[in-house]
Amino acid sequence: MGNNLLAEDQQARTAVLNCSLFRQFSEDKVDQLLARSRLVEMAEGEYLVQQGQPASEFFLVLDGEIKLAASSSTGQEKILHIITPGQTFAVVLVFLGKPRYPAGVEALSPARVIAFPSEMYRALLGESIDACFGLLGEYALRNRQLVAEIEALTLYNATFRVVQYLIKEIPEGQSGAASVNLKAPKNVIASRLAITPETLSRILSK
Numbered sequence: 001m002g003n004n005l006l007a008e009d010q011q012a013r014t015a016v017l018n019c020s021l022f023r024q025f026s027e028d029k030v031d032q033l034l035a036r037s038r039l040v041e042m043a044e045g046e047y048l049v050q051q052g053q054p055a056s057e058f059f060l061v062l063d064g065e066i067k068l069a070a071s072s073s074t075g076q077e078k079i080l081h082i083i084t085p086g087q088t089f090a091v092v093l094v095f096l097g098k099p100r101y102p103a104g105v106e107a108l109s110p111a112r113v114i115a116f117p118s119e120m121y122r123a124l125l126g127e128s129i130d131a132c133f134g135l136l137g138e139y140a141l142r143n144r145q146l147v148a149e150i151e152a153l154t155l156y157n158a159t160f161r162v163v164q165y166l167i168k169e170i171p172e173g174q175s176g177a178a179s180v181n182l183k184a185p186k187n188v189i190a191s192r193l194a195i196t197p198e199t200l201s202r203i204l205s206k
Contacts, residue, residue, distance in 0.1 A: 009039065011062065012034070012039060012062060013030070013031075013034065015062055015085075015086065015114075016030055016033075016034065016060065016114065017030060018086070019060060019086070019088065020138045021060075021088055021134070021135060021138060022131075023134055024128060024130040024133075025124060025131055029124055029127075029128075032120075033116060033120060033124060034114075036117050036120050037114055037115060037116045037117065038114070038115045039062075039114055039115075040112070040113045040114075040115055041110075041111075041112050042107040042110065042113065043107065043110060044108065044109050044110055045106065046106070047105060047106050047107075048066070048105040048113060049101045049104065050101070050104050051071060051102065051103050051104040052100050052101065053100060053101050054098070054099075054101075055090060055093040055096075055099040055100055055101045055118070056117065056118055056119070057115040057116060057117060057118060058088065058089065058091045058093065058094055058115075058116055058118055058121070059088060059089055059090055059113050059114065059115055059116070060087075060088045060114045060116070061083050061084060061085050061086065061087055061089075061111065061112075061113055062085060062111075062112040062114060063085055063112045064085070064107055064109045064110050064111025064112065065082055065084055065108040065109050065183055066082070066089070066105060066106070066107060067079060067082055067083075067106045067107075067184075067188060068080045068082075068089060068103045068105055069103055069104055069106065069191075070102060071104070077191070078191065079188055079191040079192045080103050081192075082108070082184055082188065082192060090105075093118065094118040094121055094122055095122070108183070108184055108185070108188065109183070158193070158195045158199055158203060159203050159206075161193045161194070162193060162195075162204070165189065165192075169182070186200060186201070
């Protein structure tokens with residue numbers, strides 16, 4: 001989809017207006033940003049960016065699931081995040097000088113992602129103190145979530161981490177017994193929880 005049509009995509013426009021990173025902008029400012037952004041349609045297994053690639057954009061997921069994974073010098077992969085619709089990633093790179101993406105970005109399922117130009121987003125923030133405070137609030141919340149995640153990985157055993165993951169996957173508003181559909185592959189979930197796929201299988205079987 002061409003850049004000039006992105007602002008006319010109602011799903012994309014609504015997703016951006018509802019995102020906390022843009023909520024303080026006027027609709028005119030959002031449309032200006034969308035006019036300079038691009039919509040990326042990804043097939044399962046397709047890479048959006050490679051680890052170490054120069055970073056000039058950040059992203060919002062519209063559909064599908066995205067995996068952020070970093071590889072060590074020995075080739076071992078560590079999954080850092082699984083990004084779902086409505087979530088953004090690579091935003092912090094907007095504020096770094098000559099940044100590079102610290103992880104590869106791969107689609108776990110067919111996905112649509114909006115890529116925003118970092119330079120223009122910085123310029124819009126410079127015009128709105130409310131937007132700056134909104135961004136600070138967003139990152140304060142993310143920091144709390146990361147601290148909770150680190151605590152879970154370091155203080156609790158594998159069974160607790162699996163149970164916690166399953167609870168988070170329960171549909172919002174569900175009460176009583178619930179079914180959880182694990183969208184990501186087993187090896188992806190296991191890596192995210194810092195356990196082996198075999199350990200995950202044993203815990204699930206209980």
